[in-house]
Amino acid sequence: MAVSLRDLQPAQLPAASPVSPDKGLSGAGHLPRVVIVGAGFGGLAAATGLKGAAVQVTVIDRRNYHLFQPLLYQVATAALSPADIAQPIRSILKRQQNATVLLGRVTGIDTAARAVLIPGPDPRIERRVPYDYLIVATGARHAYFGHDEWEPFAPGLKKIEDATDVRRRIPLAFEQAESAAEPTERQALLTFVIVGGGPTGVELAGAIAELAGKALVAEFRAIDPREARVILVEAGPRLLPAFPERLSTIARRALERLGVEVRLGAAVTACDAGGAAIGAERLPSRCIIWAAGVAASPAGKWLSAERDRAGRVKVGPDLSVPGHPEIFVIGDSALATDARGNPLPGIAPAAKQAGQYVARLIRARLAGRKAPPPFRYRHLGNLATIGRKSAVADFGRLRLSGRLAWLLWGLVHIYFLIGFRNRLVVSLDWLWAYVTFQRGARLITGPIE
């Protein structure tokens, strides 16, 4: 580990001001410092939950934007542009006077000295951001079940760069098929394999099938895009395992109507430049997309905390790390359980509620009030869309499918997008796509060979 040459003093103090050596809880002439690592749904909810509190909030993220991940697949399928679903963190927290934003890649946490470690532009100099309270909300990335060598052939969808990579691969496959000489090569180029039958996989499969069946028709001369095969592979017995069984069946039928081949109980056994394999069966394909498996960020390692196989940190009923009442882990990086002991789902509302809870808890502690009761997740429902006019929605007693669910899906996603401009642009883009069947962002950027 590099030598720490200086401390970084967050929030409102000019950068050149002298740094207090004190790292204890409050008392030393500064406000309690709350450091939040990660500006996803959980981290931002915690930050905004502390608005107006007598604390210094520092939000650290390695990106300058908050990403609305539930719509990332729409960037991958060229329906939206990256900027439509991302908002600069600074701009979100602009009016929150007690919040500072720091762009940086956290590499470790010194829990003894209570500081977050960020390498500086000069790698020999390590920057340290001291905290009194730490909220870790670093999210998750996709996992390949021990087969990380599959990643180059089957990219996942967690970052904007992933989405623009997939957005490049899909039309590039059609372009290459148009000038392919061999029928077998052409067929492989027109075969799209999506691994994972959760909401992302279902939404991607539907969107690609529609792209091939509608948007691209009449644009090619040598191939017919409608010949494209879209194969959705799910290891479990049904799609959308978090939904009621009836909605899974509806989703499968809706996808099949769009021409998607749904393979259930089918585990992928290989991914390489030639395609994917399901058991002994080879699926020649030049475009595999990974929508299965989730592994938590390395936050658990930084904290040397107990974690499950996916790397999620086991947290207590108040979301703090056992033995560290000043450290909280929320969202996809945490393994929190509900009253019955079931792990919470890795979805945006769960992360948001956790962030809000931790903000309330810190406020209570600082005010010397009784701590709030243990965190309780309120499940609001599940939503997944299947192409252009259909969706499934599960709100406990209320279960919807078809057009009404689709409309609801659209409204909910627009409502939760941050930034009025994004809401407006996404609404217009969807309306446009609905009326014309066209997608606005069909660009192949980056290398084409």
Next chain:
Amino acid sequence: MAVSLRDLQPAQLPAASPVSPDKGLSGAGHLPRVVIVGAGFGGLAAATGLKGAAVQVTVIDRRNYHLFQPLLYQVATAALSPADIAQPIRSILKRQQNATVLLGRVTGIDTAARAVLIPGPDPRIERRVPYDYLIVATGARHAYFGHDEWEPFAPGLKKIEDATDVRRRIPLAFEQAESAAEPTERQALLTFVIVGGGPTGVELAGAIAELAGKALVAEFRAIDPREARVILVEAGPRLLPAFPERLSTIARRALERLGVEVRLGAAVTACDAGGAAIGAERLPSRCIIWAAGVAASPAGKWLSAERDRAGRVKVGPDLSVPGHPEIFVIGDSALATDARGNPLPGIAPAAKQAGQYVARLIRARLAGRKAPPPFRYRHLGNLATIGRKSAVADFGRLRLSGRLAWLLWGLVHIYFLIGFRNRLVVSLDWLWAYVTFQRGARLITGPIE
């Protein structure tokens, strides 16, 4: 050069159909083949000018989209998304039944055998696209006056990737300044040097000054974005040399009001990681943008044709290459002259008119009609914008500046954008930026270190 293993048969024939060995002009059971390399303003105008003609048109481009380059700087300054100013070539030519689009990087032209060479996915196999008429419209890239080693430190603006690279560099400089320890380092990070006082340089300088002076204010805690220096360097005696002198002065004053430092008669003598140098003066900067110098694409080399120092092919009065009446070079890759012998400007209207002219000429030749009179460029005017409310416009006798010119600039650029969706989205984005001072696409994608 690789061995040609097969010919590629364009337009309407299925890819697997047998290929005619014939390469002569018409007569052999196929329609005359017009191959257009490059789908910029010139190439597209030529393609659409041949709509309905009894020819097979093949448009080859290494990108799948037509790019509206005049607005590229707005992607660089986060006002627009790449997809807003790009449109898939296939989608533009979808309804033109005699046109085929081929994605590929041309590496040479066999003028004796009349074929365009494209390496296939397997580099040992070269694909050949035979032509009866060839239109080369491959545009230009920026030139560093023999100092190509400056490019990594001073990226130019020709491709979408250039623009997203600059879009990354600008906010990243502010982010790094926010956490910079040394005042000198902070100042270098907040110094933006733009080289070249043509329309792109003027528009970029104005946009960056506005970004710093308006959009980013209140988002940072340690720095004040208004402290940023924006320096526009022009080697000639005035900005916008293609405009009347009075408008150059107006542009300079408008930029200075925005806080831009305009350096005229100042030649850049070095660009490196530390900044730029003007003569003996060092300008420490972490963000230099190159908006000067233009070099034609390598098309002249492919044709072994006579060319000027910038690599532009000298063409005859009908835009054909001397000795090759079947080959035309148009747009920025050509050195065409007007009636007085002055070279045509490297702007979109000149390329478009040339494309339309060549299409008319080919139609006349095929119909056995008299060739049209030599190409005459009709200058429509010059427009450049300076920030949010000001622009200069020169239409010969009509010269405008200020708000009216700015409105005109906006209307003209929206009118010429291809695709109704793009027009709508760009209009809304501009309206949004005008009302709120915010820019919608402030994303730092790609590596942040």
